[in-house]
Amino acid sequence: xxxxxxxxxxxxxxxxxxxxxxxxxxxxxxxxxxxxxxxxxxxxxxxxxxxxxxxxxxxxxxxxxxxxxxxxxxxxxxxxxxxxxxxxxxxxxxxxxxxxxxxxxxxxxxxxxxxxxxxxxxxxxxxxxxxxxxxxxxxxxxxxxxxxxxxxxxxxxxxxxxxxxxxxxxxxxxxxxxxxxxxxxxxxxxxxxxxxxxxxxxxxxxxxxxxxxxxxxxxxxxxxxxxxxxxxxxxxxxxxxxxxxxx
Numbered sequence: 001x002x003x004x005x006x007x008x009x010x011x012x013x014x015x016x017x018x019x020x021x022x023x024x025x026x027x028x029x030x031x032x033x034x035x036x037x038x039x040x041x042x043x044x045x046x047x048x049x050x051x052x053x054x055x056x057x058x059x060x061x062x063x064x065x066x067x068x069x070x071x072x073x074x075x076x077x078x079x080x081x082x083x084x085x086x087x088x089x090x091x092x093x094x095x096x097x098x099x100x101x102x103x104x105x106x107x108x109x110x111x112x113x114x115x116x117x118x119x120x121x122x123x124x125x126x127x128x129x130x131x132x133x134x135x136x137x138x139x140x141x142x143x144x145x146x147x148x149x150x151x152x153x154x155x156x157x158x159x160x161x162x163x164x165x166x167x168x169x170x171x172x173x174x175x176x177x178x179x180x181x182x183x184x185x186x187x188x189x190x191x192x193x194x195x196x197x198x199x200x201x202x203x204x205x206x207x208x209x210x211x212x213x214x215x216x217x218x219x220x221x222x223x224x225x226x227x228x229x230x231x232x233x234x235x236x237x238x239x240x241x242x243x244x245x246x247x
Contacts, residue, residue, distance in 0.1 A: 059091070059093060060090060060092075062097065065097075066098045066102050066105075068089055069089070069102055072085055072088055072089075073085070079121035082095050106122075149172055149177065150203075152164050154216065157200070157202040158201065159200060160199065160200050161201070162198065180201075183206075186201050186204065187202060
């Protein structure tokens, strides 16, 4: 028989960590808790979750997919390939079918869905482009070098490029002559019968029409130019307007 002191010194043995964790009837354990995997879908057939969309969102209807694709393309600054459109749609969408339906829907309208280089974009119907075009008159100025070169060709033509440079005292850039040729005020004349056969430059009928002349003989003389203030002041003709080049 044990004494009272012996009974008081005994301690109750606690269950070890290897013992089953029983919270209900004997022999039953708590079921393990697991986190749902949004990428794995679920038993109801719903599509996996995509970033930016709720995990329980079902695949949109074909009509809703079409609206989504339409919004994406409308807000884009540049044509989008199908892969980039698919990246912005919820999982389970079929961007190719949505694009095909959307293209048919916009056929015959003022704006068409077109494919350019593997990418998709909205474009104005080809037969309505004239409504968006606008003619703008651009005023350009002839440089001082251009005015001097034009005057030399008008008064001394036909002249070669070398002769123009000798009269001006400086070299003539190719851009100056190209501008006069583009305007239609100067054209190429006959080649000189000298070594190298250099090309000459002469004025055109468009030059005479621009300045109201019947022929080159109607050009003002030195006295007329001096009286009009064109000699001695290089800034007088700084604002000489230029017409648009002929097509």
